[in-house]
Amino acid sequence: VSRKRSPARLVIALSVAAVLGVFLLYTSIAGGGTPSLRPSQLAGHAGKVSLAGRVVGPVTGDAHAAGLRFRLRDVKGTAVVPVVYHGTVPDPFRVGRDVAVNGTLRNGVFVAERDTLVTKCPSKYTAKKS
Amino acid sequence: MPELGRAALVVTLGLVLYAVLAGGWAAARGRRRLALSARNALVAAFCSTLVASLVLWAALWRHDFSFTYVSDHTSRKLPLGYSLAAFWGGQEGSLLLWLLILTGYCALAVWLTGRSARGLVPWVVPVLGLVASFFAFMLVVVSSPFATQLAPADGAGMTPSLQNPYMLAHPPLLYLGYVGLTIPFAFGMGALLSRQTDERWIVATRRWTLSAWAFLGVGQLLGAHWAYTEIGWGGYYAWDPVENAALMPWLAATAFLHSVMIQEKRGMLKVWNMILVALAFCLSIFGTFLTRSGVVNSIHSFSQSPLGSWFLGFIVFIVVATALLIWVRLPLLHARTKLESLASREATFLYNNLLLVAFCLTILWGVMWPILTEAVRGTPSTVSKPYYNFFLHSFGLPLLLLMGIGPLVAWRRASLRALGRTFLVPFGVALAVGVALLAAGAGSSLPGLLAYTFSAFVAASIALEFTRGTRARRSLADESWPGAFASLIARNRRRYGGYVVHAAVLMLAIGVAGSSAYQTVREQKLMPGQSMTIDGRTLTYRGVQQRQASNAQEFRAVVDVSIGGGHVTTLYPGKNVYPVEQQTSNEVSIYHDWRNGGDLFTIADQIDKSGAVYFKVLVKPLVNLIWLAGFIFVGGSLIALWPDAAEQRRLAARYAPEAAVA
Numbered sequence: 001v002s003r004k005r006s007p008a009r010l011v012i013a014l015s016v017a018a019v020l021g022v023f024l025l026y027t028s029i030a031g032g033g034t035p036s037l038r039p040s041q042l043a044g045h046a047g048k049v050s051l052a053g054r055v056v057g058p059v060t061g062d063a064h065a066a067g068l069r070f071r072l073r074d075v076k077g078t079a080v081v082p083v084v085y086h087g088t089v090p091d092p093f094r095v096g097r098d099v100a101v102n103g104t105l106r107n108g109v110f111v112a113e114r115d116t117l118v119t120k121c122p123s124k125y126t127a128k129k130s
Numbered sequence: 131m132p133e134l135g136r137a138a139l140v141v142t143l144g145l146v147l148y149a150v151l152a153g154g155w156a157a158a159r160g161r162r163r164l165a166l167s168a169r170n171a172l173v174a175a176f177c178s179t180l181v182a183s184l185v186l187w188a189a190l191w192r193h194d195f196s197f198t199y200v201s202d203h204t205s206r207k208l209p210l211g212y213s214l215a216a217f218w219g220g221q222e223g224s225l226l227l228w229l230l231i232l233t234g235y236c237a238l239a240v241w242l243t244g245r246s247a248r249g250l251v252p253w254v255v256p257v258l259g260l261v262a263s264f265f266a267f268m269l270v271v272v273s274s275p276f277a278t279q280l281a282p283a284d285g286a287g288m289t290p291s292l293q294n295p296y297m298l299a300h301p302p303l304l305y306l307g308y309v310g311l312t313i314p315f316a317f318g319m320g321a322l323l324s325r326q327t328d329e330r331w332i333v334a335t336r337r338w339t340l341s342a343w344a345f346l347g348v349g350q351l352l353g354a355h356w357a358y359t360e361i362g363w364g365g366y367y368a369w370d371p372v373e374n375a376a377l378m379p380w381l382a383a384t385a386f387l388h389s390v391m392i393q394e395k396r397g398m399l400k401v402w403n404m405i406l407v408a409l410a411f412c413l414s415i416f417g418t419f420l421t422r423s424g425v426v427n428s429i430h431s432f433s434q435s436p437l438g439s440w441f442l443g444f445i446v447f448i449v450v451a452t453a454l455l456i457w458v459r460l461p462l463l464h465a466r467t468k469l470e471s472l473a474s475r476e477a478t479f480l481y482n483n484l485l486l487v488a489f490c491l492t493i494l495w496g497v498m499w500p501i502l503t504e505a506v507r508g509t510p511s512t513v514s515k516p517y518y519n520f521f522l523h524s525f526g527l528p529l530l531l532l533m534g535i536g537p538l539v540a541w542r543r544a545s546l547r548a549l550g551r552t553f554l555v556p557f558g559v560a561l562a563v564g565v566a567l568l569a570a571g572a573g574s575s576l577p578g579l580l581a582y583t584f585s586a587f588v589a590a591s592i593a594l595e596f597t598r599g600t601r602a603r604r605s606l607a608d609e610s611w612p613g614a615f616a617s618l619i620a621r622n623r624r625r626y627g628g629y630v631v632h633a634a635v636l637m638l639a640i641g642v643a644g645s646s647a648y649q650t651v652r653e654q655k656l657m658p659g660q661s662m663t664i665d666g667r668t669l670t671y672r673g674v675q676q677r678q679a680s681n682a683q684e685f686r687a688v689v690d691v692s693i694g695g696g697h698v699t700t701l702y703p704g705k706n707v708y709p710v711e712q713q714t715s716n717e718v719s720i721y722h723d724w725r726n727g728g729d730l731f732t733i734a735d736q737i738d739k740s741g742a743v744y745f746k747v748l749v750k751p752l753v754n755l756i757w758l759a760g761f762i763f764v765g766g767s768l769i770a771l772w773p774d775a776a777e778q779r780r781l782a783a784r785y786a787p788e789a790a791v792a
Contacts, residue, residue: 011472012480012484015481015484016484019484019485019488019525022521022524022525023488023492023495023521026517026520026521026524032499032503032511033499033503033511033512033513033514033517034511034512034513034514035503035509035510035511036500036509036510036511036512037509041509050512062736063736064653064655064735064736064744065655088363088733088735088746089735089736091705091713091714091715091716092713
């Protein structure tokens, strides 16, 4: 009897292994995701990163033409980096908001990828005591 | 008034703690009267939580800004419906809603549980009490909705993005789902504690699991529709951590719903079912943790709050306690039978479980990735859409296919010859559809083509099941076709309700594949009088209209849509500016084409002072099938849930106390 059920177990074990294999294959090829950094950590990162910071004015330009230009500052700190962005600007975007945007640093300017700007929680969702 | 609310919550905490301690003692020592009193404490806890909730609702209704919670989440101008919905607009209120639903469910569950599982109840009560104690403790000690202050003249108002009808239904539905998963979990643990590890706990909680799962599913679909019509980026699901937080327990519960059938029918997978029910419950708590703690960045991020560590502690406690309990009771969880063949219903259910859980865990891995990488490397990394889409394709498409295979394979052992005969029709249909789609140019997206071909296969197999069943009934009872069809469903509600749900999932898959794999996007800046074309449609921008609403200034771009010179409709995408909240919101305009189920989706992304508007336009084929699937999903769930007297009698006979002795 025990001989008879072994192929079933084997196939199930193999399926589990296959699922695990698909997973490992993807993570090893696609790498470990996009690092999210603050402006002060940007120096030395040549690849694509997700930059999170607070918007510092002035906000100039046109996101659907030459590009929207603003600067991002560490939420807790003073390091600042200029950003140029194209694409959809979320409604809550404005000076003083915390945002995140994907892109790469080129010659001291953070060139953002199209349509990757997201604003983080407007504090209205909760009490502002803390 | 706030004192009454606080007092009611303290009473609730006392009652649920009593349910844990007295209930646990009573169950361990077999004290019948004490167990009954612990049970009644749960019912009383619901009443006192209801009092606390009514106090909060009354305060919201009266705009009593001396309640900090009320002034933080409403304002005088906010319409009454939204003021009352602010109950779940913030953290403290959400926790209270959780406790209210939980105690309500507890009261119902211990009340309604039939004779078959009565032996479990003494052990279920302390488990339920334990979960309720956690939430009551949070509400009394950590995060009280009844904090007071010197009343300001007006409140802070509600975020404009929350001010729409979805706010009234989406959060409570999700909570009904999340919290509902507590009941099967508690019965599972009760079965382990009481050593009654047969199928009784599963039979007793089938409808609880099913309804929680249905609420969770509908809640998510409503959320997706909310995102689609109100947030307005042209999509409905963004793999955001908070969205994933609801998807994960739903996937785990889906796996559980399927695997319990194997345990009922064949007495296998007892350990696995315990693990699944614990996984679904933990993921629902984890979802609340994720939503409320701000530990992962999300577009939903509500706040950075002190709740996180409490929740984390509770989750760790549950995981460790559950694992230990299952470990200790392992000798009692032996399977009655063994898997006989890989070509059997059981085996397809196993693959279904494997894929669902794998998909669930890869999502969990993606959600946790920022936390894990920060812990290991120092800087957090995030995974995004490509990661999730990859696993949706590699696990979701086989799942879709299995949905067509499973129902047609016999239990125990299916012969290859019979399988070949059964699958001839679905396979032929799928092949024909695949070839036709390829000829029509659907090969532009491989996942899309596969999704459609598999869908055709599943649709054919579901249709086949219904025809076979109806034909059998017809020859058995000499009924008319519609009569036979109706009595077929009525007599096998669980099975055919399940097939209806399968049909809904199928439509969902078709809608998702159509609107994502085959969508067209065009962006263009237009001056008044200029036009753009997309997918055979011509959009002519006429100009901007302005209107003053009660709480917002509305700007609308007027866009005429025509096909081949004939006017089809006029769309009004635009923006609202809210002066009090100092926010703007995108207001998209959508044309539903009911002939092909597709949408023309227009966004006025940027309105310049010069009158020029930057438009983003999407054509999304078949997207309306997704929403239609929601209705069919509800219908199928209701069929499967509907009380069935014949089934009750059968179960009562099977699990009668005398039968257990004999």
